[in-house]
Structure formats: C-alpha cells, structure tokens
Amino acid sequence: MAGVETEAGERLTADVVLAAEGVRSRGRRLVLGFEDRPQPSGYAVFRTWFGAEELLRNEKTRHLVEKGDSHTGWIGEDVHFLAAAIKGGKEMSWVCTHKDEGSIEESWQFPGKIEDVLRVVEGWDPVVVELVKLTPPERLFDYKLVFRDPLPTFISPQARTALIGDAAHPFLPTSIQGASQAMEDGVVLAACLDKAGKGKVQEAVRVWERIRYARVHKIQQTGVATREQWHKADWDAIWKDPESMHLKREAWILDFDAEADAYARYDAAREELENENGVRS
Ligand SMILES: Cc1cc2nc3c(=O)[nH]c(=O)nc-3n(C[C@H](O)[C@H](O)[C@H](O)COP(=O)(O)OP(=O)(O)OC[C@H]3O[C@@H](n4cnc5c(N)ncnc54)[C@H](O)[C@@H]3O)c2cc1C
Known part of the structure; x- marks a missing residue:
C-alpha cells in the first residue's frame, strides 16, 4: 500500500x-x-497577462488585438518576445525570455520592472516598446527559468x-x-x-x-x-x-x-x- x-x-x-x-x-x-537541485538555465522570463483596452486605443498596438486572437513574435540576440492576444483580443499575454545572470538561490518568481524590460528591448520595433510601456507594472513578473537534468x-x-x-x-x-x-x-x-x-x-x-x-x-x-x-x-x-x-x-x-x-x-x-x-x- x-x-x-x-x-x-x-x-x-x-x-x-x-x-x-x-x-x-x-x-x-x-x-x-x-x-x-535545479540548475539555472541561464534565462529568465518576463511574463504578464492583462486586459487589452489600452492596447486597442493605441495606434501602435491596436493591430495586435483588434482582430481577435493573434500571436506575434520578435527575436533578438539571446532574447525572444512573444505576444499573444487572447479571449478574442480582449486580453494580452506576453513573455520575454532574456539572459539571467542571477543565482539559483534567489526567489524563482518576483515582480518585474517595466524599465528592466525596456532595457532588454531598447531599439526594437516600436510596437514592442509601446506594448511594454502599456503593461500594468503590477501585472509584470520576472520568472526564473530553472533546468533539471x-x-x-x-x-x-x-x-x-x-x-x-x-x-x-x-x-x-x-x-x-x-x-x-x-x-x-x-x-x-x-x-x-x-x-x-x-x-x-x-x-x-x-x-x-x-x-x-x-x-x-x-x-x-x-x-x-x-x-x-x-x-x-x-x-x-x-x-x-x-x-x-x-x-x-x-x-x-x-x-x-x-x-x-x-x-x-x-x-x-x-x-x-x-x-x-x-x-x-
Ligand atoms: C513561461 C511559461 C510558459 C509555458 N508555456 C507553455 C505552453 O505554451 N504549452 C505547454 O504545454 N506548456 C507550457 N508551459 C509549461 C506548463 O505550464 C507546465 O509544464 C505545466 O503546467 C505542468 O503541469 P503540472 O500539472 O505537472 O504542474 P503545475 O501546473 O505546476 O501544477 C502543480 C499543482 O500542484 C500544486 N501543489 C504543489 N505542491 C503541492 C502540495 N504539496 N500539495 C498539493 N498541491 C500542491 C500547485 O499549487 C499546482 O496547482 C509553460 C511554462 C512556463 C514557465
């Protein structure tokens, strides 16, 4: 038993x-x-999920949500950013996987900072930059990616x-x-x-x-x-x-x-x- x-x-x-x-x-x-013991994967993910009303009002981001669900990706050196409009375009979820130099002993999930994401996507497509700026800060998390053998x-x-x-x-x-x-x-x-x-x-x-x-x-x-x-x-x-x-x-x-x-x-x-x-x- x-x-x-x-x-x-x-x-x-x-x-x-x-x-x-x-x-x-x-x-x-x-x-x-x-x-x-988990090992650091060397990467962390900024992740968020929020209502898309502001995105619909903004000319740079409107196209991501106005036609219902959509999935858009951007890639850069050692970073990728995926934006998914969900629930018929009423909500937005995005993730940004970026290099993480922190130690595995740190907390696995903690609030993310908009300015940190903006540093990662500096010089990127203005759509991404605007999307990050319109993200409610309290809805942003930085999530450490760990790896196990x-x-x-x-x-x-x-x-x-x-x-x-x-x-x-x-x-x-x-x-x-x-x-x-x-x-x-x-x-x-x-x-x-x-x-x-x-x-x-x-x-x-x-x-x-x-x-x-x-x-x-x-x-x-x-x-x-x-x-x-x-x-x-x-x-x-x-x-x-x-x-x-x-x-x-x-x-x-x-x-x-x-x-x-x-x-x-x-x-x-x-x-x-x-x-x-x-x-x-
Ligand atoms: C950023 C990110 C994006 C992802 N995207 C995808 C994707 O697009 N597609 C996909 O297939 N997968 C995706 N995944 C992976 C997916 O989320 C996980 O693989 C999946 O949730 C694992 O399911 P699980 O039921 O094993 O564990 P979990 O979903 O973690 O569920 C475990 C549950 O057990 C509960 N629990 C923990 N300890 C105890 C306890 N002692 N007693 C009782 N309950 C307990 C927890 O509260 C939790 O509810 C993603 C993961 C991340 C981090």
Whole structure:
C-alpha cells in the first residue's frame, strides 16, 4: 500500500500515490532518496497577462488585438518576445525570455520592472516598446527559468509513488510541451492501469515509466533547440529561407496518440522489464 499524511494528520492510503505537484515537487525527494537541485538555465522570463483596452486605443498596438486572437513574435540576440492576444483580443499575454545572470538561490518568481524590460528591448520595433510601456507594472513578473537534468527514475523503488508532469520532467517554455506532456503522462498511466488490472498496479506503474521516459526527455531537448534557433539566429540563412526560423511543429510530437500507443506497447514494455529485472506486481 502507498499513502500520504495530510498536514492535518489525516492518513490516506491507496494502491499508488501520484506526485503531481509541479516543478518544486516534494515527492521528488521521496522517490529519488536525495535532494535534486535545479540548475539555472541561464534565462529568465518576463511574463504578464492583462486586459487589452489600452492596447486597442493605441495606434501602435491596436493591430495586435483588434482582430481577435493573434500571436506575434520578435527575436533578438539571446532574447525572444512573444505576444499573444487572447479571449478574442480582449486580453494580452506576453513573455520575454532574456539572459539571467542571477543565482539559483534567489526567489524563482518576483515582480518585474517595466524599465528592466525596456532595457532588454531598447531599439526594437516600436510596437514592442509601446506594448511594454502599456503593461500594468503590477501585472509584470520576472520568472526564473530553472533546468533539471533528467531524473534517473520517475518512480519509487516499490513503484508505489510516481512523479508525473513537471514534478518528473520540467520543460522549458520554448518546448511549448510541458502541459501537453503532463497530460500525456496521465493518459498513458490510465491506459497502463486499465491494461494491467486492479491487482497489478505496480506493474502498470513500471511499464508506464518505461513507455514515457525516452519520449519526454527527447521532447524536453526541443526546448533548448528552439531557444538556440531563435536566440542565436543565423540571419544570413534566415534571409535566404525565412521559414527556417518558424517554430518546428514536429509530427512525431504532435500527431501522436499517446493512449493508443500505450495500449499497443504495453505487453512489449512489460516483457522488456521482465527480461531485465523481473516485474513485481
Ligand atoms: C513561461 C511559461 C510558459 C509555458 N508555456 C507553455 C505552453 O505554451 N504549452 C505547454 O504545454 N506548456 C507550457 N508551459 C509549461 C506548463 O505550464 C507546465 O509544464 C505545466 O503546467 C505542468 O503541469 P503540472 O500539472 O505537472 O504542474 P503545475 O501546473 O505546476 O501544477 C502543480 C499543482 O500542484 C500544486 N501543489 C504543489 N505542491 C503541492 C502540495 N504539496 N500539495 C498539493 N498541491 C500542491 C500547485 O499549487 C499546482 O496547482 C509553460 C511554462 C512556463 C514557465
């Protein structure tokens, strides 16, 4: 049996405990048996989300919101800026990934300063500069991007606790896959539990890890590749082939039925594990 004890002292038991508490997971230490330290990725993100009324009134920014949802990107040396009009153009969300020299011991998220963003985008397209100036200061955050080496495992030795989502594999935003992969984790685990049946929960958890491990780490790497593609852009190559800077929408990531794949691969993955270690159920 697996279990948790709540802060109020209530003890709950289950066949398996899923630690889905995000990038600062406490379950990670329980599963790994040691404290896993995040490393600075070298970058931080200014991020914000606010009502778009002022943008609509301003001639430089109106076009970003007046036709409903839109997505616009600007890239510079070691920085990129993405602006997304959402909710039919009624709200604006933008992120600006920039170099971060701070230490990992600092707070992970703290209020951002408009003047700091303006320094980063100095001399850029006036649309970006205006967008930053029209951002309500109290809605701006500077969010440190941390990176973790792939964990050696997502599951406890007895396969009674499993890390899922960002707790197991935090993604850089440039992968645009963190939430998707957290959902794939859940879908695949559900399929594995269904396939194994009630009496074989530990087997299901082990097979789940086997199915997920390589795929999530391969997708994690795309976050680094996309950031480098934008931040260290080869402008001569881009002028020759502008589409080369487009975000790669790779079929092996997006056109993938994680649920069907889990059902299809379950038996083979279980056999692999049996041959290697013996699967305990
Ligand atoms: C700037 C930025 C942009 C991003 N853009 C995208 C994108 O476009 N597409 C995409 O797919 N992904 C994106 N991501 C990544 C995505 O946000 C995460 O990968 C995703 O939210 C992970 O989901 P999760 O459920 O594992 O963790 P979280 O969303 O972090 O959820 C964990 C939850 O657990 C709760 N919790 C924590 N500790 C405890 C505890 N002890 N007890 C109970 N509850 C607890 C937290 O409050 C939280 O609600 C982006 C991330 C960043 C930083």
